[in-house]
């Protein structure tokens with residue numbers, strides 16, 4: 522049954538606009554994560570504008586925003602320095618030339634200085650593209666075809682990896698069956714994918730022992746941010762690094778969410794792991810579409826000598842580069858991350874206390890400015906735990922209660938809350954006040 526908004530009158534204009542949009546745009550939206558079937562039932566909100574940590578919808582409701590455009594608005598909406606840099610770039614330079622500019626090298630230098638595992642970096646537009654290139658590069662470098670990826674993760678929508686995001690649970694936990702994300706993905710790709718359970722060192726070790734000679738890459742998010750928020754257990758990423766290194770397998774960290782968010786050096790800096798290739802997107806561009814793929818010089822040499830083509834008309838366009846250069850300067854401000862980590866911790870701790878005091882079967886998991894509330898009686902270590910134990914109906918009530926009180930985040934229990942550099946202590950307090958009310962309603 523399709524859930525309705527309890528206070529539907531608050532969202533009436535959004536409902537009207539959605540009815541119009543659906544006539545012309547399949548599903549009424551331009552990306553799956555905004556669709557009704559991704560949780561925005563009975564219709565998504567239509568947004569009028571955003572400023573800092575706040576957004577206002579077309580009905581005039583104002584929200585403290587933890588959706589942050591699904592992550593890219595790390596500096597908040599319309600961060601002045603990024604906006605000014607983009608406007609200046611358009612007015613003084615233009616939007617693109619299909620020829621390089623000195624600004625690209627400046628940006629590459631900043632990215633490489635921030636992330637020690639990067640010896641060289643290439644820019645593109647989206648996380649999907651950057652992952653696609655990293656996987657292709659790993660295959661070209663190793664001469665092998667198989668790729669290990671983990672159930673419950675998302676690495677963009679290209680054919681080679683758009684599998685087993687949130688599949689119906691099938692196969693054993695040790696060897697889940699690859700499940701395509703809908704029709705249209707060639708069946709043959711299945712043979713090149715090994716789907717594993719995350720946070721399981723033994724499973725990874727056995728697979729590499731058995732099939733390592735055919736495995737080009739292990740592709741992982743360093744924190745599982747696409748099934749709520751699941752942290753790597755102690756020693757897991759280290760074991761992954763060690764096992765892949767010994768087997769000559771390229772370790773790819775998909776830092777589309779964690780990059781430049783957990784710190785300037787991303788999750789790899791936070792956990793002290795050096796992957797071979799890394800992918801960044803949502804953290805770099807101050808809200809503009811910019812992505813980056815980079816890593817070891819000997820692997821990137823395939824791009825450098827022209828053997829592996831990495832193309833893109835819009836890659837490193839003037840706007841993207843200006844935005845990312847300005848965003849990188851903001852992120853490099855001394856003390857910036859200490860502040861956002863403190864705010865995030867206040868939110869995590871506060872929510873945890875409130876849910877516990879209300880005796881709800883819920884807990885908060887997060888690292889730095891990424892978190893999620895799990896409604897579950899059991900700990901969640903991997904996708905299968907989530908599929909078995911996450912209470913989506915309770916999450917929906919929690920989400921709607923918070924929405925009605927002016928707190929915005931994604932309605933999907935497998936998504937995240939994101940804190941931005943623009944959230945203030947006051948924003949966190951107001952959020953916790955709303956959470957107290959909602960928790961007490963849910964408890965009764």
Ligand SMILES: Cc1ncc(COP(=O)(O)O)c(C=O)c1O
Nearest residue numbers: 647648649675676677775777778
């Ligand atoms: C970990 C991860 N990788 C890749 C992607 C794809 O990025 P994009 O939406 O920019 O194509 C996403 C998007 O949510 C992501 O979360």
